[in-house]
Amino acid sequence: MHVQQNIDLSPYNTFGIQASAKAFTTVRSVSEVQALIQSPAFTQQKVLLLGGGSNLLLTQDFNGLVVKIEIMGKEIVRETDDQVVLKFGAGENWHALVLYCVERGWGGVENLSLIPGTAGAAPMQNIGAYGTEMKDVIVEVEAVEIRTASVHTFSNETCAFGYRDSIFKQQAKGLYIITAITLALTKRNHALNISYGAVRETITALGYAGPSVKAISDAVIHIRRSKLPDPAVIGNAGSFFKNPTIPAAQYAALQQYYPAAPGYPAEEGMVKVPAGWLIEQCGWKGKRTGNIGVHQHQALVLVNYGGGKGNDLWQLALQIQRSVKEKFNIDIHPEVNVV
Ligand SMILES: Cc1cc2nc3c(=O)[nH]c(=O)nc-3n(C[C@H](O)[C@H](O)[C@H](O)COP(=O)(O)OP(=O)(O)OC[C@H]3O[C@@H](n4cnc5c(N)ncnc54)[C@H](O)[C@@H]3O)c2cc1C
Incomplete structure (x- = not known):
């Protein structure tokens, strides 16, 4: 097991956020996983498991061990x-x-x-x-x-x-x-x-x-x-928020003000509303602040144009969340894992 110190995680997350891991290692088999998790490198600090880093927002340096899963076959x-x-x-x-x-x-x-x-x-x-x-x-x-x-x-x-x-x-x-x-x-x-x-x-x-x-x-x-923006060109993690489901009665009330509000049947008595539509109605689509923003064609996709900070992206996500709550009284939750 080879544990490296102070590794830049920007190549390992599709947002391309620059954040460092105090320690970093890879595992390539079940037995390597078993050996690692019983070692002090694993048990004595916090751990972040990493695949392709395409559903991850790093808001700060990671003061622990990042374990990249490379079990092939x-x-x-x-x-x-x-x-x-x-x-x-x-x-x-x-x-x-x-x-x-x-x-x-x-x-x-x-x-x-x-x-x-x-x-x-x-x-x-x-x-x-x-x-x-x-x-x-x-x-x-x-x-x-x-x-x-x-x-x-x-x-x-x-x-x-x-x-x-x-x-x-x-x-x-x-x-x-x-x-x-x-x-x-x-x-x-x-x-x-x-x-x-x-x-x-x-x-x-x-x-x-x-x-x-x-x-x-x-x-x-x-x-x-x-x-969708290609993460190799513009840093992103796909849809940032999940589509919320709301009671059918709330959806009916929403349609009174917004007849075009899209909605799809979900579990009994509930309607799924596209988060992208809600965010767009709040005026976020295409908004850019410095190196970060909301994609110009996809309101659901937050982007790092290069050099953006993870915490700034997270603050932007929280602002979006609040404005959707204020305008529609609907809670939207991140799909992306925020670390
Ligand atoms: C452009 C773009 C488009 C996307 N489109 C879609 C889409 O259409 N549908 C969709 O569902 N998702 C989509 N995603 C999100 C993402 O691709 C998926 O969630 C994907 O499964 C994440 O895989 P990953 O290996 O990159 O996971 P990571 O981002 O590396 O990890 C995600 C989470 O899983 C944990 N994890 C990773 N590997 C393991 C493991 N082996 N054991 C335990 N925990 C683990 C991590 O700790 C983290 O919490 C998109 C992302 C991008 C960038």
Whole structure:
């Protein structure tokens, strides 16, 4: 185990925030995880687990140990004519994993193309896009319990997936290091999801005769490239806030003042309102203060134009949160992990 001191974390977070870690190490296997968590380097200071740093806002230097998860590997666990079950190391890049599956014609993750980050972080917030979520394909999550160093397996059900939520953000928060995920994908009779109009239209625009695993993946990549800022160009962590759900009665009242207010049915009696719309109505879209701001085309995406401070971004997020509360009496909560 090699622990480095005073490491600049700017290459390790997609906001590109300059913050230093007092100590930094990488783990490449389950046994390395087990050895690390029993060592003083781990037990005697606070710890931050890191995948691709694409859902992270560093508001200050990290006065502890950053552990970058680099457990690689992919294997077919079992296979029939209809289905393939695959296990991926937590450090595998999510989008590369998606392309690996799409190239083989395996269905299930195509709508999740081009989401940054690692396989191991994907179940944390039950990543989702274009009508598909992690919970739709995951069989189990392998994780090492920090207290005992033992390996646990969480079934899909025990992961308690919800909208951008899982047991790993709730009861099991900070208790486990995810080391692998297992996914079940279809080899034929795919349950293709083209519920989003933009995906259907883009498939046609790209010249595909109809939806397929590859067509959907290509369409999603195309849409995302045209819509979302590339973190390699402008620092960001995707959607900063989760979309709030409000009681149907509150939504009806909102529509009286704002007939165009978008809303989508959520759990019983609740309506999901796009946080981006709320933020835009508060006048934040495109606002820039110094090196940070709100993206000009995506009100939900906070950006670091270069040299921005993490704490300034956090203060901006709090201001946005307050203004949405004042204008609409709706609470919006960060999707991004703020450290
Ligand atoms: C441009 C852009 C677009 C995005 N679009 C989407 C989208 O469409 N849908 C979506 O859901 N998300 C989206 N995201 C958010 C992000 O890509 C996902 O949340 C992703 O799963 C984060 O992976 P990561 O490896 O970068 O995690 P990190 O940012 O490194 O970590 C996220 C959290 O998980 C913890 N963690 C990381 N790895 C492990 C592990 N192995 N074990 C235990 N804890 C761990 C970290 O401590 C942290 O709390 C987007 C981000 C960007 C920058």
